[in-house]
Amino acid sequence: MTNLPPGDDRVSRRRYARERSARQEAERLLEERALALFHANAELKRQAETLEEAVRRRTEELEAAKQAAEKASAAKSAFLAMISHEIRTPLNGVLGMATALADTELEPNQRDMLDVIVSSGNGLLALLNDVLDLSKIEARRLTLETIEFDPNQLMDEVVALHRANAAEKGLDLLIAGHLPQGRWRGDPNRLRQVVSNLLSNAVKFTACGHVSLDLRMIGDRLEVAVSDTGAGVPEETRPKLFKPFSQADTSITREFGGTGLGLAISRRICRMMGGDLTFHPAPGGGACFVATAHLLPLRSGAAAGPDRACPYQRVLTERRWRILAAEDGATNRKVLDLLLRPLDLDLSMAVNGAEAVAAHRATPFDLILMDVNMPVMDGLQAADAIRAAERAEGLPRVPIIALTANAMTHEVSDYSRHGIDAHVSKPVRREELAQAMAMQLCVRLRARVEDRPQAE
Template sequence: MSEIDRISAHFGDAQVSRRRYDRERRARIEAEQLLEAKSRELYEANNALRKQAESLEETIRQRTADLEAARAQAEAASAEKSAFLANMSHEIRTPLNGVLGMAEALNDTPLTKVQRDMLGVVLQSGHLLQNVLNDILDLSKIEAGKYDIEEIAFDLKDVVRSVQAMFGFAAKEKGLDFRIDFGPGSEGWIMGDPNRLRQILGNLVSNAIKFTREGAVHVLVEVCPVGAGHELRLIVRDTGKGISPEEQRRLFKPYAQSNAAMSREFGGTGLGLSISRRFCQLMDGELSVESSKGHGATFTARFRVGRAQTPCATSEQGPEEELKQLLQARPHRILAAEDNKTNQLVLRGLLKGLDCSLEIVSDGGALFSAWQQKRPDLVLMDIQMPVMSGLDATIAIRDEERKAKLPRTPIIAISANIMRHHEVEYEEIGMDGCVPKPFRKEQLVKAILASLKRHQNTNNL
């Protein structure tokens, strides 16, 4: 190969290398530009994502603050509603206790048949008003999720018969055959909530009598084994006008009646069936209806109960006779605090005839002073009073008993404040029981008897 050829070949190789270098350089520049562009895109995307995250966090903070404010507002409104209902309950129950208490005391005096019938109307109307008040308060507590079902032993027949006595006059006035039959399993005592049973059966019987112009209202009470437990069934049949399928669909809605015409004709709040169904459901049961237009109606309430041991009967006496016998064994002093003059008369009227000394003072301070001086056998304590409340008076008595090592005095609350948290508070400060206003003589007598017997048994240990 000549020198020229070698130079030419070398020059050609150099050109090839130059072109390769240029290509690689351009590729590197393009890669760097692409990397820069992608980096810029990634930076901008990250920046946008950061701003979006910051915006989202701010939105979440704002929403959380709004929710907290709404929750606080709802809780404040709920607290105000509860306080209002508790106050209204107290303000209604206090005078209602005067009406029903004096009527019951009057019922124990000699009356003509006409007078006794008129008094029956007063008692019936008062109990119906009490039932309406209970329904309103109970529905409010259930909606707030604050309702507790009791689980105590009680005599099934006693509770059912108290409902029968409550509505017997209304049925008789309309000429209806009102009968309650006790079916299988209804003998003896059961475990459950006697007040809810009374309320459910009372609502069903009240409606049956209200909507039945002629014919009969029959109630069947039975306790049936279901699985490992028992179920109480209350079957209420009437010969009233019946309920159409369309009306049945609205029947258990709160504040609603089956139709407007019925509401105008018969009155009522529309709460009875709704609250009764809620109670049944809270006790693992249900309330149902079978009816057709013109053929009456059958309501069946069923809910879980337990079996309880029936206490051994110590005597054939009723509570009042047993209390009289206990009081006759030795003189007893009962000290009561009640600031309402009418309810002072109620206490005197209902406890008249019992062999005991009853002293009534008007506030907790006066009661504490009288307790220190006279050491009564039992205290009946109103709660809302001037000077010193019943709660403060109870705390003062329990403190004094502990310091001086004195025997415990039974204290029973007689109060129109009967929300569940009130009853818990009464127990926590050392009260031995609570008789809610308006109360019947039987309730008061049973509470006094139970407290005195418990106190007597404790002292004998």
């Protein structure tokens, strides 16, 4: 290892002694440092262990807190679902009866009173829907549909919905820009909700001038800008615009009403659709909200043929359809009866699923309206039984529409697995129910027309 010089080349004794004591000093120093290092290491190790213990404890605490929070959140969702069901059921009665009442002869002041009942009921329903939507969003349970629709037609419908309110305030409601003709896939109901929310806000907060809807389609990106000539949004309140339960000013709540949930919900919906909802001050002081969403092109093969929408009045009066409604609540049966009365249908009632299955077996119906929660046999079991019998005996498939007060999307998605073709949520509105029924019967009418040559 060490190469020592050979021979007798000597160093002085003094020099040798100095070197030797230098070596010993170095050895002593090294031991001293090594010991200091050892103690420093031991201290560090101890600290690391203390820290690890602290981290472990903290992690445990956080885990427990997280579990508690998740449990609370799940309890909240369950509570909301339950409350929603409990509120929707009586609201169904109120709105249904009010609608039926409107069909009768009324004094003008009675009609005014009825209008208040209907608009209050609708307000309550809107509020309930907002709270439910928000809870679904928070529970990450809001899901989107993907169905075929025509964006142009959708926008026309939304604008038509708000035209009366705008006119009442003396506001012009303008549509600028245009969308290319054609059908896309997406969630038209959620899109309608977003645009409707923006239009209703714009009309609400604009005293004079106009509200305009600017439409644009860039590739597969739908852009809807709603601008108004209202007071705009003060700069300091803009950051709060999209936060739930935070209207710009509490005085706004008193003056204009509303929950302050609409924009928060709309933004989340837009983001779920691959777009966003943003605020821009409009030139001249008003507000401008821009909603964007990605739409899906039609599946290849499903050519954008002629519009297959069914004019429901015509379909429903085509002939006297045999309709079976299975509904356990007496009030709800009465509501259905009154709502459907003007349509001149052959309507039969069953009070549970088992009765419905038996009645359909005895004399088959053209369409079945099926409540989901019923005693004896619930709607889903009844649908299962009917589908099983059809398969076993080669019978034609009867359309089944579920009527439900449970508006949770994840439940709705279960229905199709049980052979349910569509669903209408309670409180049932006449328009909505008639549309849904016509849509199903339309398919049946076409099928008959196409079948005829073979039948004869």
